[in-house]
Amino acid sequence: MRTLRFLLQKEFRQIFRNPAIVRMILVAPTLQLLVLPLAADYEVRNINLAVIDHDHSTWSRQLTQKLAASDHFQLVDYEESYRAGFHLVEQNEADILLEFPRGFERDLIREGKTTVMMSANAVNSVKGGLGTAYALNIIGSFNKNILTEMMPTPAVSPGEQIGVVSSVRFNPLQTYPLFMAPGILAVLLTMVGAFLAALNIVREKEIGTIEQINVTPIHKWQFVLGKLIPFWVLGLVAMTVGLTAAYFAYDIVPLGGYLVIYAFAAVYMVAVLGFGLLISTLAETQQQAMFISFFFMMIFILLGGLYTPINSMPEWAITLTKFNPAAYFIRVMRMVVLKGSTFADLWPDFKTMGIFALVLNSLAVLNYRKRT
Amino acid sequence: MDSALHVNQLVMTYGKGKVTALNDISFDVERGELFGLIGPDGAGKTTLFRLLTSLLIPDSGTAHVDGFDIVKDYKEIRRRVGYMPGRFSLYQDLTIEENLNFFARVFKTTIEENYDLIRDIYVQIEPFKKRRAGKLSGGMKQKLALCCALIHKPSILFLDEPTTGVDPVSRKEFWEMLKRLKERQITILVSTPYMDEAALCDRIALMQSGKILSIASPVQTLANYEHLLYAVRADGMYRLLNDLRAAPFTERCYAFGESHHLLPAYPNLSESDVRNYLDEKNYTNLEIEQITPGIEDVFMALLEKGSEEVA
Secondary structure, rough: HHHHHHHHHHHHHHHHHOOHHHHHHHHHHHHHHHHHHOOOOOOOOOOOEEEEOOOOOHHHHHHHHHHOOOOEEEEEEEEHHHOOOOOOOOOOOEEEEEEEEOOHHHHHHHHOOOOOOEEEEEHHHHHHHHHHHHHHHHHHHHHHHHHHOOOOOOOOOOOOOOOOOOOOOOOOOOHHHHHHHHHHHHHHHHHHHHHHHHHHHHHHHOHHHHHHHOOOOOHHHHHHHHHHHHHHHHHHHHHHHHHHHHHHHHHOOOOHHHHHHHHHHHHHHHHHHHHHHHHHHHOOOOOHHHHHHHHHHHHHHHOOOOOOOHOOOOHHHHHHOOOOOOHHHHHHHHHHHHHHOOHHHHHHHHHHHHHHHHHHHHHHHOOOOOOO | OOOOOEEEEEEEEEHHHHHHEEEEEEEEEOOOEEEEEOOOOOOOOOHHHHHHHHOOOEEEEEEOOOOOOOOOOOOHHHHHHHOHHHHHHHHOOHHHHHHHHHHHHHHOOOOOHHHHHHHHHHHHHHOOOOEHHOOOOHHHHHHHHHHHHHHHOEEEEEEEEEOOOOOOOHHHHHHHHHHHHHHOOOOOEEEEEEEEHHHHOOOEEEEOOOEEEEEEEEEHHHHHHOOEEEEOOOHHHHHHHHHHHOOOOHHHHEEOEEEHHHOOOOOOOHHHHHHHHHOOOOOOOEEEEEOOOOHHHHHHHHHHHHHHOOO
C-alpha cells in the first residue's frame, strides 16, 4: 500500500507539472461547453436562395418575399434563366433555386393550381434537405393564404381536416445546449480516461522510464493502479468543471440529481481507463497511441448518438453501438439531465457498464507485461 | 553458487528465431569484481543486460544472479540488482531529489539509510537537487542515474554503456566512482565501447555478434596477444593504407588514430623491410615504429578472427 502511495504521489506531481494536462482539464470542458452547443446546432440558417421569376406577377413576388422574410433564407439574387441560376449554385453562392414558370399567376387563378420548381444543392445534404423542407413548409402556408384569399367563405374547407398539436416533452423549448451538453461531457471523460491515460503510459515506454520501473519490485497491480487512479480523479474533476459551466451558462441542472451522474461517471471512468490501458499495451510510441485513439474516438462519437440518433442507424450499426461504452454514457447523461432518470431506471446501464469495466481492465492487465 | 553471476549457455533470439542476439554465452563473475563487456554495437551487450535484470526471458540456457535464477526468482533479483540502462530513463519532470526519493521508496528504503553508499556521488549533484532531471547536463544525469541505481544497496550493479556521450572529465570521475563502489564489495558489470575504459576493469569479455570471443584480465588479454606490430605514418595516409595492404608482408593493416597499424604476416619482418618497400613508392615524412599492442589492437585482431569464423 505504501508503494502505491508513492506511485500516486509521483504521478500527481508529474500531472500538475504538465501545463497541457491542467489546461485540458480546466479549460477544455468550459470552452467546449460554452462554445460548441451554440455553434454546432442542428438548425440551418442562412440558406442562400436564388429566384428565377419568368412570371413577374404579384403572387410570384409575394411568395418570394415570404421566403425571404423567414430567417432561414437569404435572398441572394434574381436571375433571368435557370442556367444563370445554376451557375450561382456552381459558384456556391446559392443553395436553393426557385423557378416560377411563365403564367404562374394565370394558371393559379384560372385552373386553381400551378407548379414551381425548386432545386437544392445537396453537396451539403443537411442544408439541402432541411432547406427544401423549410421552403415547402412556407409554400404550404402560402397555399393556405391563397385559398382563403380566393375563396373567402368556403362552404367546406378543402384542406387541413386533421390538425396536429405537438407537445415536446422533457426539453419543451428544444434548447439545444440542454441536449448537447451531456454529450460533450461524455466525450470529454472519454478523452481524459482513455487517451490521456494511454498516452501517459506509452510516454513512459517511449522515454524508457518504464524500463527502470520494471526492474524494481513494484507489482503489476501497483503500477496499473498508480496510473488509473490519478486519471480517474482527473476525469471526475473535468466533469465537475463541465457541469459547473453548464449550470452557469445554460442553467442545466440534472433532473435526476448529481449523485446518479457521478455514480455512473465513476463506473464509466473505470471502463474507459481499462480501454486506455489496453491501448497503451498495444502501442509502442505516443504517435501510435494517438492514431489508435483517434480511430476509436471517431467511432465513439459517430456511433455514440451524440449527433445522429442511434435509432435511425442501420441494423448493423445499432448492434455496433451496443459495444460502444460512450453510447451508454451519452444516453445515461441525457436521461438523467433531461428526463430525471434515477438509479432504478438506469440499473441495466450500470450493469452493462460494470461488465465493460471488468472486461476491458482484465484484457488490459492480461496484455500488460513487465517483461517480454 | 558462490559467484555473483553465473551464466550458462544463454541463447536469445528475436523475431521468432530470425535474429540471434546471444549465441551460447557462458561466463562467471566473482563477487566484488568489476567486469567489463566490450564489443561493437549490436554485439548483444544490452540484450545480455536485459536478460540478467529479468526484463527478458531467454530462449534457452540458464543464468543466476546472486544465486537466483533469472526466470524463476525474478522477484528476488529485482530486489538485489541496480540497473542503469544505456538511455537516460529517469523522470525528466521530477527533480533530482524527487527521483532519488521515489526510487528509494519503491525499494522500501530511504535516502538517509543508504546515504553513505551514494554520498561521494550525490554531493556533486546535491547543489542542484531542486533542478528537474531533464534540465541536467549529460554528466550530471549519469551521476543521478547511478545514485538511483545504488539507492537500494544492490549487490550487483549493471551499467549499460554508462559513459557514452559523456565528456572525458566526467568519464574519468565516473570510473573513479566505480572503483570506490568496488571497494565496498559491490559486483559491477559494465559495458563500454571505449577501449581505454576496458583497461580499468578487473576482467574484460570481448563480445561480437552474440558471442564472447575472449575473457581475461586486461593484462592477460594483452599477454595472450604476442604479435609484432608497427605504427606507420607518412604524408598521403590513404595511399599509404592501400599500399600497405597490398604489400606481400602484410597480414593486416588498419587505420589507428594518427597512424596505420601494420600486423606482419611473418614474425621476423624488420622495420627496414617495411621502409625499403615504401621508399620505392616515394613517401615523404615516413615514420615507422615498433609498438606494443593495446587492447584495441587485440580487439581488432579478435574481431577479425571472429568474423572469419562466422563466415
